[in-house]
Amino acid sequence: MSESVDARQYAPATQRNRAPILEVLLEVLPPTGTVLEVSSGTGEHAVFFAPRLHPRKWIPSDPNPLALLSIAAWRSNFPADNLYPPIALDVCDRIWAIERDELPKPLSNLDFKRDEIVAIVNINMIHIAPWSACLGLMAGARRILPPGGILYLYGPFKQSGVHTAASNAAFDESLRSQNPEWGVRDLDEVVAVAQSQNLSLLKTYTMPANNLSIVFQMRSTI
Numbered sequence: 758m759s760e761s762v763d764a765r766q767y768a769p770a771t772q773r774n775r776a777p778i779l780e781v782l783l784e785v786l787p788p789t790g791t792v793l794e795v796s797s798g799t800g801e802h803a804v805f806f807a808p809r810l811h812p813r814k815w816i817p818s819d820p821n822p823l824a825l826l827s828i829a830a831w832r833s834n835f836p837a838d839n840l841y842p843p844i845a846l847d848v849c850d851r852i853w854a855i856e857r858d859e860l861p862k863p864l865s866n867l868d869f870k871r872d873e874i875v876a877i878v879n880i881n882m883i884h885i886a887p888w889s890a891c892l893g894l895m896a897g898a899r900r901i902l903p904p905g906g907i908l909y910l911y912g913p914f915k916q917s918g919v920h921t922a923a924s925n926a927a928f929d930e931s932l933r934s935q936n937p938e939w940g941v942r943d944l945d946e947v948v949a950v951a952q953s954q955n956l957s958l959l960k961t962y963t964m965p966a967n968n969l970s971i972v973f974q975m976r977s978t979i
């Protein structure tokens with residue numbers, strides 16, 4: 758394949774939601790350390806957030822090979838010294854790529870220390886994946902995050918079992934018609950899974966377009 762082929766993909770929603778999400782991240786992320794982004798998708802968020810969250814470092818990830826190519830292409834176009842190359846990471850794996858003794862290739866060649874991960878950011882995944890992805894995400898967060906570490910989620914949620922907007926109900930229906938295992942999740946159920954994995958609900962933020970930012974914090978083990 759010619760090197761001039763541009764693998765960058767585009768998700769228009771990222772242009773609309775990135776500034777409001779950044780505002781929340783600046784408020785809730787620890788001031789230093791490494792942020793692991795789970796399900797980075799196109800990589801547009803990664804190249805926008807990394808330079809603006811300096812001195813924190815940012816590791817983008819996704820299980821989809823085309824997404825990994827897109828993230829790498831966005832990173833080549835907008836390099837930042839605190840943005841790592843993307844890694845293949847599926848939250849449903851019992852051990853995530855980042856936890857293995859032998860780190861995934863790009864990281865094993867770089868000055869990366871896994872205990873520097875202080876936060877996990879996950880945008881628009883748990884409703885576009887089976888429920889097992891939410892379970893895997895929370896289990897991984899428990900294994901990886903230190904006490905005080907942050908898990909940030911963004912997306913549409915039902916509250917007390919009810920959609921918060923007609924547009925979310927329609928979106929839910931369209932998701933389920935594509936895959937019966939997908940669908941807008943109920944916040945109470947997500948919080949219950951998080952709590953079972955030692956994560957406390959720290960704060961929720963109402964975001965534009967009927968989305969929420971949900972911030973969890975890893976409890977101390979003592």
Ligand SMILES: C[S@@+](CC[C@H](N)C(=O)[O-])C[C@H]1O[C@@H](n2cnc3c(N)ncnc32)[C@H](O)[C@@H]1O
Pocket residue numbers: 768771795796797798799802819820821824846847848849879880881882885886890
């Ligand atoms: C709607 S896209 C969101 C991408 C990006 N975060 C954004 O907001 O544009 C959902 C992403 O979740 C990823 N995904 C689906 N199942 C996953 C899993 N089991 N583990 C990690 N990522 C997953 C997909 O590959 C896809 O990139």
